[in-house]
Amino acid sequence: MKPLPLNPDLLHRAPRVIWFEPAEQALANPVRFVAYVMAYGTLEDILVVKRYLDLDDFRETLDHAPPGIIDARSWSYWNAVVGRYPAPPMPRRVIPGHDPSIIELLPRAHATADVLALHLPPSRGFVK
Numbered sequence: 001m002k003p004l005p006l007n008p009d010l011l012h013r014a015p016r017v018i019w020f021e022p023a024e025q026a027l028a029n030p031v032r033f034v035a036y037v038m039a040y041g042t043l044e045d046i047l048v049v050k051r052y053l054d055l056d057d058f059r060e061t062l063d064h065a066p067p068g069i070i071d072a073r074s075w076s077y078w079n080a081v082v083g084r085y086p087a088p089p090m091p092r093r094v095i096p097g098h099d100p101s102i103i104e105l106l107p108r109a110h111a112t113a114d115v116l117a118l119h120l121p122p123s124r125g126f127v128k
Helices: 008-018 023-026 030-040 044-049 053-061 071-082 100-106 109-117
Strands: none
Touching: 008 023, 008 030, 008 044, 023 030, 030 044, 030 053, 030 071, 053 071
16 A cells, blocks of 8 residues: 555544544554444545545555454445445454453353353352
């Protein structure tokens, strides 16, 4: 993806969509910045970004979007905009040393126990 220019247009918009860091830092990573625009940007934010990027850049952002930024609704919408329907699976977070397929095969036993525990009186109190 092309780098985004540090001009007044984008420097004004950047703090609106990435409010937790300086505008220059937000614009330094164009894929991440555009992912935030796709999720949180207004129509005006999108129109400003489209002055500097084309549809292929938005497609590239979807291909390399960091997990957890774009919500499911925005993911579906932007994939339709770039001509992908149905949308591919959303990016998933990977936790080192953790295999997500294990949870699908062996759900945590305490998840069921917690639901049952809500309906039972406590076995003993903390105060005597």
